[in-house]
Amino acid sequence: MAPTDQRTDDREAAFYAIVDSDGRIEPRDDMPEAYRRTLIRQIAQHAHSEIIGMQPEGNWISRAPSLRRKAILLAKVQDEAGHGLYLYAAAETLGVSRDQLLDLLHTRKQKYSSIFNYPTLTWADVGAIGWLVDGAAITNQVPLTRCSYGPYARAMVRICKEESFHQRQGFESLLTLTRGSAAQKAMAQDALDRWWYPSLAMFGPPDTGEQVSGGHTEQSMRWGIKRFSNDELRQRFVDMTVPQSEVLGLTIPDPDLRWNDERGHYDFTAPDYDELFRVIKGDGPCNEQRLRHRVEAHEDGAWVREAAGAYAAKQQAKRAEAAA
Amino acid sequence: MSAEWPLWEVFVRAKRGLSHIHVGSLHAPDATMAVRNARDVYTRRGEGVSIWVVPSDQITASSPDEKDAFFDPAGDKVYRHPTFYDVPVEAKHL
Amino acid sequence: MTTQRYALALGDDALILAQRLGEWVARAPELEEDVALANIALDLLGQARTLLTYAGELEGAGRDEDALAYWRDDRDFRNVLLVELPNGDFAVTMARQLVFAAYQYELYDRLRGSADETVAAVAGKAVKEVHYHRDHATQWVLRLGDGTDESRRRMVAGLETVWPYVDELFEPFDGADVDPTALREPWTAYVHGVLAEAGLSVPEPTASRRGGRDGLHTEHLGYLLAELQHLHRSHPGATW
Numbered sequence: 001m002a003p004t005d006q007r008t009d010d011r012e013a014a015f016y017a018i019v020d021s022d023g024r025i026e027p028r029d030d031m032p033e034a035y036r037r038t039l040i041r042q043i044a045q046h047a048h049s050e051i052i053g054m055q056p057e058g059n060w061i062s063r064a065p066s067l068r069r070k071a072i073l074l075a076k077v078q079d080e081a082g083h084g085l086y087l088y089a090a091a092e093t094l095g096v097s098r099d100q101l102l103d104l105l106h107t108r109k110q111k112y113s114s115i116f117n118y119p120t121l122t123w124a125d126v127g128a129i130g131w132l133v134d135g136a137a138i139t140n141q142v143p144l145t146r147c148s149y150g151p152y153a154r155a156m157v158r159i160c161k162e163e164s165f166h167q168r169q170g171f172e173s174l175l176t177l178t179r180g181s182a183a184q185k186a187m188a189q190d191a192l193d194r195w196w197y198p199s200l201a202m203f204g205p206p207d208t209g210e211q212v213s214g215g216h217t218e219q220s221m222r223w224g225i226k227r228f229s230n231d232e233l234r235q236r237f238v239d240m241t242v243p244q245s246e247v248l249g250l251t252i253p254d255p256d257l258r259w260n261d262e263r264g265h266y267d268f269t270a271p272d273y274d275e276l277f278r279v280i281k282g283d284g285p286c287n288e289q290r291l292r293h294r295v296e297a298h299e300d301g302a303w304v305r306e307a308a309g310a311y312a313a314k315q316q317a318k319r320a321e322a323a324a
Numbered sequence: 325m326s327a328e329w330p331l332w333e334v335f336v337r338a339k340r341g342l343s344h345i346h347v348g349s350l351h352a353p354d355a356t357m358a359v360r361n362a363r364d365v366y367t368r369r370g371e372g373v374s375i376w377v378v379p380s381d382q383i384t385a386s387s388p389d390e391k392d393a394f395f396d397p398a399g400d401k402v403y404r405h406p407t408f409y410d411v412p413v414e415a416k417h418l
Numbered sequence: 419m420t421t422q423r424y425a426l427a428l429g430d431d432a433l434i435l436a437q438r439l440g441e442w443v444a445r446a447p448e449l450e451e452d453v454a455l456a457n458i459a460l461d462l463l464g465q466a467r468t469l470l471t472y473a474g475e476l477e478g479a480g481r482d483e484d485a486l487a488y489w490r491d492d493r494d495f496r497n498v499l500l501v502e503l504p505n506g507d508f509a510v511t512m513a514r515q516l517v518f519a520a521y522q523y524e525l526y527d528r529l530r531g532s533a534d535e536t537v538a539a540v541a542g543k544a545v546k547e548v549h550y551h552r553d554h555a556t557q558w559v560l561r562l563g564d565g566t567d568e569s570r571r572r573m574v575a576g577l578e579t580v581w582p583y584v585d586e587l588f589e590p591f592d593g594a595d596v597d598p599t600a601l602r603e604p605w606t607a608y609v610h611g612v613l614a615e616a617g618l619s620v621p622e623p624t625a626s627r628r629g630g631r632d633g634l635h636t637e638h639l640g641y642l643l644a645e646l647q648h649l650h651r652s653h654p655g656a657t658w
Contacts, residue, residue: 054444065658078456301447307565308353361450
């Protein structure tokens with residue numbers, strides 16, 4: 001065996017020793033190139049989801065039906081900008097820049113969660129996003145606070161802490177609607193009808209075939225950047241959500257939903273994965289709109305970013321001159 | 325793409341009496357804006373009373389390759405830690 | 419004692435500007451700025467809620483913050499015209515922010531000494547907030563004014579857009595806790611100082627627009643209110 005190979009083997013062994021003992025990999029540690037690439041893609045997709053996710057809810061800031069709700073929604077959408085920012089920063093520790101990642105988003109080379117390609121048609125959708133979409137996101141994210149990559153895990157700790165209010169405000173908002181007028185209750189049910197299956201689809205395709213053995217899931221689990229399979233997380237979400245829907249007095253649009261005593265879980269109808277793949281590929285109700293909005297904001301801001309950079313360079317030159 | 329603002333590391337003092345602790349990073353065109361952005365991004369829930377920002381490329385770090393040389397020698401100097409010393413239980417406030 | 423009309427005017431200023439700044443969310447030039455603008459909007463919304471609640475109490479007719487925000491028509495809004503202007507580009511927004519935050523700073527600084535305890539308490543909290551808003555706008559006006567040729571051109575245009583709406587801020591107001599005319603001098607000292615540092619000249623005085631305090635607004639306010647109010651009004655008596 002050539003000496004270089006020996007060194008590579010040692011480094012890989014050191015990496016797996018850390019990962020296998022549930023330790024954390026830090027930015028300057030040696031890591032397999034595939035681990036680094038997978039992490040960049042996963043963190044970037046997560047960051048993109050946060051900033052694209054600002055749009056469907058931001059859509060209702062101007063129309064929020066009370067000043068209290070307006071303040072809550074504004075604070076929530078602001079948090080999402082912050083979360084996107086934390087996540088881009090975590091990805092940047094792996095040797096890519098935010099600009100590069102945004103460019104990959106804008107040119108459709110990287111994805112964001114397909115849930116945000118559905119429209120928010122009524123005020124109740126804002127509550128449904130908080131309750132279901134943030135609920136699903138939290139189910140996904142809590143295990144990531146223990147993921148093997150330190151900066152990602154730390155960003156997730158911060159995000160999960162801040163997001164705890166997001167789901168609660170969504171639930172509270174829906175509860176107010178279901179306890180309100182008939183029109184408000186109908187609005188809440190309509191939102192649940194539209195958001196239920198897309199929320200279930202947020203956990204990704206089912207754990208079958210390639211996905212389970214030898215596929216991405218297995219590799220990611222080996223690396224400690226995924227702790228549970230898609231179906232495990234989906235089940236956990238359903239088990240958590242069904243009793244909440246009963247408190248709300250809303251009906252989950254699934255006639256086959258029922259408690260299975262034997263399994264100790266709810267049985268439920270799987271989401272339409274063909275639809276999920278269609279939306280991921282770009283054929284969702286709002287794909288074009290979301291991306292166009294994002295690209296426009298970025299392009300409209302170019303002259304501002306450039307001006308601030310130019311000002312900083314001028315100031316630096318002035319200081320250098322004064323010091324000389 | 326060349327116009328990307330530089331990256332800054334943010335350190336926040338949670339309250340008087342504590343050190344500044346690294347909380348994350350952000351982009352800003354210059355130090356003045358970096359401090360302001362840090363306030364908005366990292367202390368909007370009242371997490372701090374003082375902020376430091378440092379350009380990320382100005383940080384000099386120990387190399388992970390030198391880890392053993394840097395950190396292992398300290399590992400056997402147990403006498404630096406108070407628990408190294410046995411004292412009778414009746415001796416208080418030590 | 420503070421008049422209901424005065425509390426309403428200050429509350430409306432804050433509410434309408436918060437509504438405008440909220441439009442920037444997910445549209446800012448950089449993520450950090452999304453967070454900053456949302457913070458400012460949230461501060462203003464908080465001020466608006468307290469002031470409108472207080473205006474309702476002073477009126478004594480049982481109207482709360484939402485009744486005042488959602489059930490008045492444009493002719494009953496008392497905000498200055500400046501805050502209802504469309505956002506324009508980032509330079510217009512920053513010009514408006516500088517003008518308005520510098521005004522609010524001088525105002526709240528003095529209102530801290532109001533004999534009305536509620537108003538003094540609002541001002542005590544708000545003065546710290548608007549101090550930050552003023553600084554935020556200052557930093558941007560400096561950078562845009564002395565950045566690139568394009569940013570300078572846009573900053574000049576932004577200042578020209580908002581300048582006709584400056585005079586209205588300092589018009590006499592019957593029953594004000596603090597005489598607005600007294601704020602002009604310190605405001606001028608601050609704002610002109612920033613413009614000088616940015617290498618920008620003070621726009622030439624042109625026509626000055628006024629009427630907001632009497633309910634005579636620009637065409638823009640009707641659309642702003644239509645959006646703000648429609649859902650609430652579609653469900654009279656509902657709780658949210």
